[in-house]
Amino acid sequence: MDTSRRPKIALLNIPSGMPSEAFPIAISRVIDGLDPSLDAEIEFIDVEYYGLSFDEIKARISAISPQIIGFSAILTHAYSYLKELSLFLRSEFPDTVQVLGGQMSVLSNLIIQRTEVDFCVTGESEPAFSALIARLRGAKFDLSVPELFSDIKGLVFMSGDVPYFTGHAESEGKGLGQMNYGLMSKFTDIERFFPNVTEGPFKNWINKDEVGDFYGFLFPGNVQKRIASVFSSKGCVGRCTFCHRFFKGYASFEPSLVISHIDELAKKRDIGFIQILGELFGCDKKKTEMIVDHLKLNKLNWSIGAIRVNMVDESAILKWREAGCVLISFGIESCSQKMLDVMEKRTTVEENLKAIDLCFKHGVFTAILLLIGMPGETEETISETIRNLIKVIPEDMTVPYEIVVNYFQPVPGTPGYEYARNAGLIGPSLEAEEQYVKGLYGVNANNIKHYLNFTDYEKEETAYWKHYIFLELITGYIKKHGLFRTLKRKKINRYKYAAIYMLAPAGIRRFLLKYGIMLTSFGLTATISVIYRKIFKKKKPFFSLVRESLREVNKRMELQIRPDDIHTHVLRKGR
Numbered sequence: 001m002d003t004s005r006r007p008k009i010a011l012l013n014i015p016s017g018m019p020s021e022a023f024p025i026a027i028s029r030v031i032d033g034l035d036p037s038l039d040a041e042i043e044f045i046d047v048e049y050y051g052l053s054f055d056e057i058k059a060r061i062s063a064i065s066p067q068i069i070g071f072s073a074i075l076t077h078a079y080s081y082l083k084e085l086s087l088f089l090r091s092e093f094p095d096t097v098q099v100l101g102g103q104m105s106v107l108s109n110l111i112i113q114r115t116e117v118d119f120c121v122t123g124e125s126e127p128a129f130s131a132l133i134a135r136l137r138g139a140k141f142d143l144s145v146p147e148l149f150s151d152i153k154g155l156v157f158m159s160g161d162v163p164y165f166t167g168h169a170e171s172e173g174k175g176l177g178q179m180n181y182g183l184m185s186k187f188t189d190i191e192r193f194f195p196n197v198t199e200g201p202f203k204n205w206i207n208k209d210e211v212g213d214f215y216g217f218l219f220p221g222n223v224q225k226r227i228a229s230v231f232s233s234k235g236c237v238g239r240c241t242f243c244h245r246f247f248k249g250y251a252s253f254e255p256s257l258v259i260s261h262i263d264e265l266a267k268k269r270d271i272g273f274i275q276i277l278g279e280l281f282g283c284d285k286k287k288t289e290m291i292v293d294h295l296k297l298n299k300l301n302w303s304i305g306a307i308r309v310n311m312v313d314e315s316a317i318l319k320w321r322e323a324g325c326v327l328i329s330f331g332i333e334s335c336s337q338k339m340l341d342v343m344e345k346r347t348t349v350e351e352n353l354k355a356i357d358l359c360f361k362h363g364v365f366t367a368i369l370l371l372i373g374m375p376g377e378t379e380e381t382i383s384e385t386i387r388n389l390i391k392v393i394p395e396d397m398t399v400p401y402e403i404v405v406n407y408f409q410p411v412p413g414t415p416g417y418e419y420a421r422n423a424g425l426i427g428p429s430l431e432a433e434e435q436y437v438k439g440l441y442g443v444n445a446n447n448i449k450h451y452l453n454f455t456d457y458e459k460e461e462t463a464y465w466k467h468y469i470f471l472e473l474i475t476g477y478i479k480k481h482g483l484f485r486t487l488k489r490k491k492i493n494r495y496k497y498a499a500i501y502m503l504a505p506a507g508i509r510r511f512l513l514k515y516g517i518m519l520t521s522f523g524l525t526a527t528i529s530v531i532y533r534k535i536f537k538k539k540k541p542f543f544s545l546v547r548e549s550l551r552e553v554n555k556r557m558e559l560q561i562r563p564d565d566i567h568t569h570v571l572r573k574g575r
């Protein structure tokens with residue numbers, strides 16, 4: 001490897017293993033944020049979009065001949081892919097330094113020990129990555145003296161026998177950029193980020209029978225136009241116990257920059273819809289108002305990718321609707337206060353119901369997004385969620401009604417994951433953690449098969465919950481609007497199935513659904529075994545007793561820190 005020339009870097013994204021509408025904003029920000037004085041040559045290989053094989057990746061890297069291969073890995077789910085690729089690239093390019101950035105760096109302890117990655121960059125990668133490149137160049141890419149890197153904040157690397165974490169780097173606010181489309185167009189097809197409205201994500205989120213109603217919410221003419229995605233903030237003020245907080249705190253972007261970015265995109269393309277991305281919209285009311293006014297003035301329709309329920313009221317929804325907002329995504333998670341407390345949502349059932357109701361009332365689409373099966377979940381909390389949500393069935397039948405239910409899947413770097421370790425559902429050893437994380441690749445959280453059972457029921461008994469919530473809410477819809485009116489208006493099969501389902505009395509349909517789903521999902525032997533265990537091996541209450549934030553629960557049951565995790569265990573807490 002020629003170490004005297006300017007640094008050459010090949011950046012790769014790591015496929016999540018799930019169908020995604022990946023938006024490589026992290027790559028764009030890393031390239032944009034690189035210190036120009038490094039004079040680095042950087043190339044992005046869009047592995048995810050082009051579905052490149054390892055041999056194709058090798059060919060692309062050979063052509064670049066980099067000293068550094070950088071992996072951008074968003075989801076911890078993709079660990080097994082990363083490991084395989086890292087080992088492959090080490091065998092093909094033994095002298096090239098491997099660096100990993102992105103949310104997966106929460107697994108730095110594992111990655112540094114079990115893959116060929118030399119450095120993990122935690123938090124906002126930009127400053128630490130630049131400092132690392134400069135230091136590597138100074139050291140002629142020789143990694144034999146790890147102490148050389150120990151003063152660069154935000155790095156994890158092997159020092160002696162254990163992974164060493166240099167400490168959290170404080171944000172310099174460099175990661176607040178929008179996607180640099182001009183830059184990214186050199187490496188990948190950027191036009192895919194501007195789909196036609198009818199080809200965009202809405203057709204995946206709303207069933208085909210009702211998506212037309214949603215398009216009807218748009219200003220005339222916008223449905224024939226294209227979608228663009230824009231960030232207005234980064235981070236979140238929440239600290240939900242299932243959610244990995246990668247960045248500390250929250251920052252909202254300068255509205256004038258957001259507005260000029262929107263104008264720039266709209267000028268070049270026929271944009272009629274803006275998807276506002278980011279984990280939390282609307283935190284800064286003044287800045288939000290400026291952006292909303294601009295969207296309204298330009299007759300753009302828009303959606304809010306994420307906002308907390310306690311940040312909306314009727315006047316905001318009315319104003320936003322008038323300004324073209326047609327979709328708001330909340331992530332209410334549950335309508336049982338006990339479960340909201342376990343999740344540390346810092347919201348109430350009433351706030352959840354009010355936010356949903358206001359959207360339905362004012363013609364804004366919002367899907368009911370639920371997370372079930374966290375510690376504390378019981379048949380009663382599931383019923384409570386249903387009972388509450390039935391109170392906010394839309395009056396207006398043109399509002400699409402979608403319910404999405406996922407099972408809790410502990411993600412590293414969250415109190416939920418640490419709880420799973422503390423409770424023994426994920427083993428304490430490095431091997432056990434690796435086995436769990438490997439198993440996440442390509443796994444959909446709505447699939448019961450991969451659910452670690454956080455309840456006092458047999459896992460098989462919880463398989464019907466998802467279907468039960470769904471069918472009971474659709475039943476509630478039919479009861480509200482009448483069978484004839486509903487079936488006339490809603491052609492999709494779920495309403496027909498619910499019409500049959502609701503013929504049985506409540507207790508009987510629940511029983512039939514529970515054992516029907518158990519039989520079809522797990523088979524006869526497993527079902528008989530569940531019945532046997534229910535009669536002869538009753539479990540003692542444990543998970544159902546959890547009533548408070550998992551962050552608090554963990555304090556009472558923390559495991560001893562593993563010797564190899566002595567420097568990196570702080571990453572487990574997220575930020």
Ligand code: SF4
Pocket residue numbers: 236237238239240243244279280306308331
């Ligand atoms: S789940 Fe949503 S509200 Fe909670 S911390 Fe994550 S981004 Fe914030």
